[in-house]
Amino acid sequence: MTMDTDQDTAVIGANDDDHGEYHPDTAFQPRANKIGLWLFIFSECFLFAAFLSARYFTTGTEIPEEVNQGLALLLTVVLLVSSISAYLAETSIRYNHRRNFKIFTIATIVFGLIFLVGVVIELSAATLHYPPGTPYGTSYFMLIGLHGFHVLTGVIGLTIVLFLGNKGHYGASDYWPVEGVVKYWHFVDLAWVVIYPTLYLF
Amino acid sequence: MKYVARGAVLAFFGYVIGIWLTVAIRGGSPTDEVAVVFGFILALLGWLGGIGGFEAFGRQWIGKTPVVSTSPGWRRYFEFSIDHKVIGVQYGVTLISVFLIGGLGAMLLRIELASVGQGILDLDDFNKVLSMHGILMVAVAVAGILGAFGNYIIPIQIGAADMAFPRLNALAYWLIPPVAVALLGAPFLGAFNAGWTAYAPLSVTNDSGQILFNLAIITFGLSSILGGINVIVTVITMRAPGMTWGRLPIFTWAGFSASLLSFCVTQFFAGALVLVTMDRVAGTSFFSPDVGRGLLYEHIFWFYSHPAVYIMVLPGFGVILELVPTFARKPLFAYKAAVVSLLSIVGLSVVVWAHHMFTSGMADFLHGPFMILTEAISIPTGIIFLAMIGTLWQGRLWFRTPLILAFGWLFNFLIGGITGIFLADVATDIHLHDTYYVVAHFHYTIVGGSIFALLAAVFYWFPKITGRMYNERLGKTFAIWVTVAFNFTFIPLFWVGINGMNRRVGDYPEAFEGPNRFASISALILGASFLLFIGNLVYSAVRGPKAGPNPWNSRTIEWHVSSPPPQHNFTSQPRVVGHPYDYGVEGSLHVVFDGNGNGSGHSESEGDSA
Structure with missing residues (x-):
């Protein structure tokens, strides 16, 4: 990562001065990326912990009758399956199977979108039975909203790597962005595995 | 300053658009808190994009090479350096x-x-x-x-x-x-x-x-x-x-x-x-x-x-x-x-x-x-x-x-x-x-x-x-x-x-x-x-008078490069060979530099001024 002071801007990653000067070692970057992502995910866990503890602190495990258990179970299955397809997408790009990578990434995005549509259906039903002002509704809207936002950012991330993968980026030795987005996607699923029983089962 | 100005303008438009959209969709007054929230979020995105976030991050997302500011002098303090x-x-x-x-x-x-x-x-x-x-x-x-x-x-x-x-x-x-x-x-x-x-x-x-x-x-x-x-x-x-x-x-x-x-x-x-x-x-x-x-x-x-x-x-x-x-x-x-x-x-x-x-x-x-x-x-x-x-x-x-x-x-x-x-x-x-x-x-x-x-x-x-x-x-x-x-x-x-x-x-x-x-x-x-x-x-x-690289006669690495340090901090690879705080320990050394870049680090046997 070197740059030229004469210009207004520098291209990151380009090696534009070759005057035999000292070049800082950049071999740390893959390891740094991995640790950074894990720290970010760890830090996200605390955010979810804060909101989950708010749910238990205010209303305990109370769940109203009108909750749509069938739809919730269906969405859980969809999200868990999407984790598998995301994993397959990562594995495909690692072995440079570009067609499989495309298929599995698109599948993951579609699962994510199905989940989001389901969430919208649920929320619109929820406003009738347990609006945000009720004890259950308060935590319900907060947790679903928070998790929905994470699913949305995950879908956006997957769309970006799909787009760049289509343009020929990434390969067997250079797939960190795919790996990063997929790990994030697994985390979003894992968060749902905790939120789902909190809101529907206990 | 042009990036700060661009960020400020985009933030302003973001704020106005956020408030306008909220009012258009749900009605109410522009000072409603919902409108302020959406205004703030768009203003923040506008600011970050304008100040240089788009060049540094956004370009990568559309498949181009990201660029960052490397202006010399005081201008770099107002840019996405x-x-x-x-x-x-x-x-x-x-x-x-x-x-x-x-x-x-x-x-x-x-x-x-x-x-x-x-x-x-x-x-x-x-x-x-x-x-x-x-x-x-x-x-x-x-x-x-x-x-x-x-x-x-x-x-x-x-x-x-x-x-x-x-x-x-x-x-x-x-x-x-x-x-x-x-x-x-x-x-x-x-x-x-x-x-x-x-x-x-x-x-x-x-x-x-x-x-x-x-x-x-x-x-x-x-x-x-x-x-x-x-x-x-x-x-x-x-x-x-x-x-x-x-x-x-x-x-x-x-x-x-x-x-x-x-x-x-x-x-x-x-x-x-x-x-x-x-x-x-x-x-x-x-x-x-x-x-x-x-x-x-x-x-x-x-x-x-x-x-x-x-x-x-x-x-x-x-x-x-x-x-x-x-x-x-x-x-x-x-x-x-x-x-x-x-x-x-x-x-x-x-x-x-x-x-x-x-x-x-x-x-x-x-x-x-x-x-x-x-x-x-x-x-x-x-x-x-x-x-x-x-x-x-x-x-x-x-x-x-x-x-x-x-x-x-x-x-x-x-x-x-x-x-x-x-x-x-x-x-x-x-x-x-x-x-x-x-x-x-x-x-x-x-x-x-x-x-x-x-x-x-x-x-x-x-x-x-x-x-x-x-x-x-x-x-x-x-x-x-x-x-x-x-x-x-x-x-x-x-x-x-x-x-x-x-x-x-x-x-x-x-x-x-x-x-x-x-x-x-x-x-x-x-x-x-x-x-x-x-x-x-x-x-x-x-x-103020020039301070030189090491006015305190200190041992940690930052005092063995010039003041202020060069770009990328070092002109040759530093190598740590001892504990940083062994002041007064005979012959002890904290850091040496490869090659002829900065010479060797400060050694206690050179004597220190107290």
């Missing part, structure tokens, strides 16, 4: 400006409190100024040392060319100006009067300025988390060859520890404020007495805000332990014990939060454990003191401004620590809760522990950052002035607090007028000392 030294200076200048604004707030408060009855501020305005003073100063204490010196010094101290994620570092800094703008702009929406703690349910029902407070602090939290992750990854992955964990300079250890805390717990303040925001704009009721519970806010809030005081003071410990060996010309006493103490403070600080709630109606059985755990923190803190005093003991003390401020730190933080025991103790806390005793204790720990260390750090690293020496006579005058005036201001407040004067009220019984007037006059003298501070630094940065 990824150089950690530029970012450190940006943090430093921004936060010292915020510190001065917050200080003006304190002056207003003390003028109001100089006499019984209402003078320049009515009771509500008093609370608004108080809240503003509180949150600005807390922000400075959280990000001051870590943002400015953590960014500037840590990578050089460990022999790295930059932080692990330089673009993220720039992003974390450029999130700060919108925070300042939102906080200082809150008075246009009626300001916020719920204190820096923003306790619900008051923060759910007060004026709309509170919504800007919430959004600003959520943004600030994001910046803290990103900054924390960056420091941790940098220290783990980018240490120079030979820089083992046992040779890590103590300031780096302290910054690492504070970062561990800030990336784990900052979500809780941000999360609590998200819940408050939802209660205000989305109709949820986490904190309404009939559906939710007000105590929830205090639990979530203090789960961040008690560790936050350690985010403020741990880097302070690091600064003090870093500079004391240099000015005592002795090895750092009990280095390993000090490191263990820093880490055990990190662990203990997340299990003590409920000592803020002994009078809040929390379950009784929680009182005992939280009292014991809180008091247990005095053990590692005591070891930090021991390390400092053990280093000073029989040293050849070299009385320069940083060391005088370190002595001020020792005195103040000792008082802060000892008075804290009475607040950790349930029986005495029930009497002292919410009195000026708490105010005095808090200022002794945070000003004493964090701001004094920040000031010491400014003087210690000023020659490294600017390449010029400050005026020593003015520096010493300032150091003594600020220490004395600070003590005169806050000692009387312990007395009025023990006798029952309530905090956060703009008036008090006549019996307290004498000590309050004394504190107010001292506070104005304290405030005036900062004119000397700023004058000295600004003049010296431009006209």
